[in-house]
Amino acid sequence: MKLNYTKSLRKMEDILKIWGRRYLTLYGKVTVLNTFVISQLVYLLSVLPSPSKAMLTQIEKMIFDFVWCNKPDKVKRGVMKLSKYDGGMSIPDIGIKNDSLKIAWVQRIMKGNNSWNIMIQKYVPVNLDILWHLNVNLADMTIMIARMPNQFMKEVLMGWSRYNFHNPTNIHKIRNQVIWFNSHVRVDNCTIFLRALYAANIMYVHQFFDERGDILSLPNFQLKYGIQINFLTYYSVLSAIPQRWKVEIKEHHTIVDVPFIHMPLSNLERKDHVCKVVYGDLIQQAYGGTIATGFRKWNDWLPGGLQMEVWQYGFRIMYTTLQYTKTLLVQFKILHFITATRAKLFLWDIVDDDLCSFCNEAIETLPHLLIECEAVKLFWNDLKHWLFLKSGILFQPTVSEIIIGFQNPDLMFNAVYLLAKRYLCRCSTAQEFPSIRIFKIFLKDFLTVEENIALKNNKLNTFINIWDTIWPYQD
Numbered sequence: 001m002k003l004n005y006t007k008s009l010r011k012m013e014d015i016l017k018i019w020g021r022r023y024l025t026l027y028g029k030v031t032v033l034n035t036f037v038i039s040q041l042v043y044l045l046s047v048l049p050s051p052s053k054a055m056l057t058q059i060e061k062m063i064f065d066f067v068w069c070n071k072p073d074k075v076k077r078g079v080m081k082l083s084k085y086d087g088g089m090s091i092p093d094i095g096i097k098n099d100s101l102k103i104a105w106v107q108r109i110m111k112g113n114n115s116w117n118i119m120i121q122k123y124v125p126v127n128l129d130i131l132w133h134l135n136v137n138l139a140d141m142t143i144m145i146a147r148m149p150n151q152f153m154k155e156v157l158m159g160w161s162r163y164n165f166h167n168p169t170n171i172h173k174i175r176n177q178v179i180w181f182n183s184h185v186r187v188d189n190c191t192i193f194l195r196a197l198y199a200a201n202i203m204y205v206h207q208f209f210d211e212r213g214d215i216l217s218l219p220n221f222q223l224k225y226g227i228q229i230n231f232l233t234y235y236s237v238l239s240a241i242p243q244r245w246k247v248e249i250k251e252h253h254t255i256v257d258v259p260f261i262h263m264p265l266s267n268l269e270r271k272d273h274v275c276k277v278v279y280g281d282l283i284q285q286a287y288g289g290t291i292a293t294g295f296r297k298w299n300d301w302l303p304g305g306l307q308m309e310v311w312q313y314g315f316r317i318m319y320t321t322l323q324y325t326k327t328l329l330v331q332f333k334i335l336h337f338i339t340a341t342r343a344k345l346f347l348w349d350i351v352d353d354d355l356c357s358f359c360n361e362a363i364e365t366l367p368h369l370l371i372e373c374e375a376v377k378l379f380w381n382d383l384k385h386w387l388f389l390k391s392g393i394l395f396q397p398t399v400s401e402i403i404i405g406f407q408n409p410d411l412m413f414n415a416v417y418l419l420a421k422r423y424l425c426r427c428s429t430a431q432e433f434p435s436i437r438i439f440k441i442f443l444k445d446f447l448t449v450e451e452n453i454a455l456k457n458n459k460l461n462t463f464i465n466i467w468d469t470i471w472p473y474q475d
């Protein structure tokens, strides 16, 4: 088994070496990773027990060395793993990929009467229909299936419990918790399972309460379900139900029970491509709360700060405005505050000084390059007037809107500002003074190419819809 992984690891290394020699943008690299590299492993991960932690770490290192050309990371890994609309690049997380491939098996097991079913049933004390409803955490699941000999199936169940375990937050979730093997319901720090009650179809927390939300007394409980149970046992079960749940059930006692299925299980029951769905959920769970450094820097710099949603909205705007990867990459770098300005290049010993090549007066930081420089202010002003002449709309974006993008039904405005930012970065690299005249040539080249592409793809109408206010232009 280890041999299998070592073999495909070597293959991955070779592929990365070959692609590493070519010039690829970040977007190109992501495509290579997801189509040629990870695919080497996917099959093995979905049929074999997981590779060692050391191997997973090694793969992660290979991936990020490739992404950043063997240099230090510029954006936090967690952020890079998020989807592009959340500010990331969908860089694969191999550990989570592994988990989601294992969890996807639960769907296959649930769907059929197969040998896996029979094998699992031998080692878990509850019916498989109930098994997937248990709210059991990883530690308790590990104890429950300790005797199971098949390592692969063990990992499937452990992955499942990690994905599915939750703290029930609303009354429906609380009332419908399966009480058995529930990691929130503990006696002597262990989960509970009473075979006799289970056999009498007593499964859910709400079955221990009456219609007023009060706990059933022992005689009433015995009467209602027609079974005998020891006084001490009964009260130890009751005392194990969390106090918060009891309060909620009492408070909402008039509520009408609705059949309730926790999200992970409903995903597995209803969705196709379940591995992808699970992967997305687990990535969100693991990294969704990561504060990107780029956000923090813009938040510090902008007078009045910046809201996280606005920063994230910037990604949505750019991806819905343009498909042109080089321009998108410029904006991606701006939002993440990693543009190679002269201040940065100087720090890396690539240029002799860090002064702005436009004004030669101030250090060329990213805010200087985009906003503060007098030459750039002039450029934005010229652009504004030119757009006004063309469209009849006097559009005056705020500083934050210039950086992030803006809510404007007219795609053309966002697109022009995105291209203008790319133009400014280009001027800085070429040490040329930004001018509206040169920018119009730049824009003209871009639009000529775009028009041809649109023509080829039968999308001329879309092209005209976006650009007809300024294109074709005479001056």
Ligand SMILES: [Zn+2]
Pocket (backbone or CB within 6 Å): 356, 357, 358, 359, 360, 361, 362, 368, 372, 373, 374, 375
């Ligand atoms: Zn300057």
